[in-house]
Amino acid sequence: MSADARRIVAQPLTAAAFAPFGTVIDAAAVAPRPMNAGMARRFHDLAEIEVVGEGARVVIGLVEAQPYRLPLRLGLVERHPLGAQAFLPLSAAPFLVVVCPDEEGRPGRPQAFVTAPRQGICYARNTWHGVLTPYDQPQDFVVVDRGGPGVNLEEHTFAEPWTVHLPGLD
């Protein structure tokens, strides 16, 4: 396959386009609910974290991620068979999200998205995805995923890498 055929151009992240792979976490998608006597408002139930297996727990962590150079060389994707995984950015910078359909246990052609400011994502359980990919600047995230016993990571290394580009940039 030619280099051009292995070129993926990221598209703006939308709930509909991401639906086969998980959920877009976006406060703009719901009407906020007042709470604490009106002193706060809650954007409720933005995503669910499915976890499976004996002793499975939902855990919250913090990530300090370094930026990747673009175009991204995508040589590996991974998935988590025992649980969903959500990343919520703690800054307004967009980040790159790469997912692949599953084709008989192997990842198919990657699809790439660029988040809108403060949008997060929740990969559905067992969804092929690239690792967390900020660009331009370091970015901190909240991560919510599965804790507990069992192997919750499957990796796939592509025989040939893909290159992931931002729209309009080479």
Ligand SMILES: NC(=O)N[C@@H](O)C(=O)O
């Ligand atoms: N390993 C880890 O916590 N992060 C990856 O799963 C990822 O999707 O970035």
Ligand code: NI
């Ligand atoms: Ni992951």
